[in-house]
Amino acid sequence: MIFDARRLWLLQLRLECKALDSDGRLVRIEGPRPDEIATCSIARFHDGYRVTFAATADDDLVDRVAALPEEMFFEDSMRAASAMGQGRAMNITKCSTYVFPEVLRPVDPAIVRKGYEEFAITVDDREVSWASSSRSNSEAAELWVWTDENARRSGYGQQVSKAWASEVTGEGRVAFYSHLDDNQPCRRLASKLGVVHLFGLANFTIEG
Incomplete structure (x- = not known):
């Protein structure tokens, strides 16, 4: 059975009381037990990546993320966080979904x-x-x-x-x-x- 992972990613966002706004930023939607919205979230699919930001993320951070290779966020997370945060402390979580x-x-x-x-x-x-x-x-x-x-x-x-x-x-x-x-x-x-x-x-x- 073949699953559309990107469609299911959007479905899981809704389950977590999140959605993408018209600018592609993550925002809260109504629902029980909402999850925290990360400043920056990178989804790694079998055929590529999708980077999203909280609506509150500033444009400078977005530009810094765009300059980094996507695999760094998974393979060298501390280095990626340092480049993103520029001295600001970052909380990092990595998870897998099935x-x-x-x-x-x-x-x-x-x-x-x-x-x-x-x-x-x-x-x-x-x-x-x-x-x-x-x-x-x-x-x-x-x-x-x-x-x-x-x-x-x-x-x-x-x-x-x-x-x-x-x-x-x-x-x-x-x-x-x-x-x-x-x-x-x-x-x-x-x-x-x-x-x-x-x-x-x-x-x-x-x-x-």
Whole structure:
């Protein structure tokens, strides 16, 4: 199955209560649980990059970013931040975003529904793993999953994640999964879920 990663990037922006204005700048839109808007955000797709700025970013910063090679934002983030900020402190986050490719129907009887888009798995009458939506709207939802430290590497996170994805994709909506690039447990989970990588993000926010 082929996904339009750039279209899904825009969809995830809406899920985070963001959108592009007429000048291509990131602005807040209405919705629950909005994410912070980075001063500069670079999306790395399989076929190229897309650089966006907050509406408050000044033109000098935009010009400095335009002079830098896009790969620097991912491969040498500290150097890129130094060139962008010119002495101003920058907060840097890098993450990866995926999409579930199909409706997944859970069959494990240990999985219990806790609520809308919320599932848990029980072992010996004890809940050991949970999956729910970190954010959700009429178009899409994004997975939040947690497993008790003593129950990890047993496949429980996969099972509840698939139950969650089954509900979301079964309604014809897009099921996203994202994680910070330095979160190795989440990266391992992504490799086991069969999700499709859409894009990486490098976010730079001027502090203060």
